[in-house]
Amino acid sequence: MKLPVLIIALLTSSLVCAVDQQLYKQHGEYKVFYSAFNSSFIDPDIAVANDIVRGKDKGLVNIAVAKVPGVALPATVSGRVFNILQQSQTLEFVTVREQNTVYYLAPFEFDNEDFLTFKIRVLPQSDGPETIYPYDFKFQKKMYVD
Numbered sequence: 130m131k132l133p134v135l136i137i138a139l140l141t142s143s144l145v146c147a148v149d150q151q152l153y154k155q156h157g158e159y160k161v162f163y164s165a166f167n168s169s170f171i172d173p174d175i176a177v178a179n180d181i182v183r184g185k186d187k188g189l190v191n192i193a194v195a196k197v198p199g200v201a202l203p204a205t206v207s208g209r210v211f212n213i214l215q216q217s218q219t220l221e222f223v224t225v226r227e228q229n230t231v232y233y234l235a236p237f238e239f240d241n242e243d244f245l246t247f248k249i250r251v252l253p254q255s256d257g258p259e260t261i262y263p264y265d266f267k268f269q270k271k272m273y274v275d
Contacts, residue, residue, distance in 0.1 A: 156264035159202075159253050162193045163268055165245070168236065169275040179225075181236070185274045188239055190220060193232040194253050201230040208249040210237045220247075241274040 153162045168176070168187040176183045190210070193201040208220040220235035239245060247270070252263045 152268075154264070154266045156251070156253070156266075157261075158196055159264075160195050160198075161249075161251050161264060161266065162195065162201075163191065163247070163249065163266075165190045165237075165247060165268075165270045165272070167272065167275045180223075181234075186238055186240065188237050188272055190235050190237060190247055190249075191232060192222070192235075192249060192251065193230070194251055199230075201232050203231050203254040204233070205252040205254070206233040206235075206249065208235070208247060211246045211248070212239070212243050220249075239272040239274075241272075243272045245270055245272055 152164060153160045165188055168181060168183045168189050169185060171181055171183060173183060181189070192206050194204040195201050206222045209217045210220060211217045218237050220237060222233040222235040225232050225234055246267055248265070248267045250263050250265050253261050255261045
């Protein structure tokens with residue numbers, strides 16, 4: 130998957146903002162960064178090149194795992210998203226690799242002013258003999274049709 134500079138800038142700025150706004154969860158020595166945004170923020174050409182479906186009611190959730198700031202690591206990521214009526218969607222994460230980093234994107238659908246709860250499970254890949262356990266967390270976000 131080849132990503133142009135614009136999407137890299139968008140995702141990098143999400144990670145930088147995440148550090149400033151505490152949009153991450155601490156799991157031992159790992160930081161799990163997360164965000165959810167409307168897919169219409171992505172340029173149409175970039176979306177086509179990366180098989181991303183854009184739409185006013187379509188969003189993306191972005192997950193990245195890091196030990197060292199700015200260097201995301203491989204992990205196994207899964208999850209579901211729930212609306213206030215507890216209707217849910219399974220999040221199908223796609224791995225995106227770019228130079229020395231990796232992050233995970235999953236599409237979801239929403240209605241205008243949906244208050245969504247994302248329940249995510251992350252299992253960082255170990256590069257040593259230590260045992261790493263899955264980390265479950267949730268976050269909430271109100272989504273607006275663009």
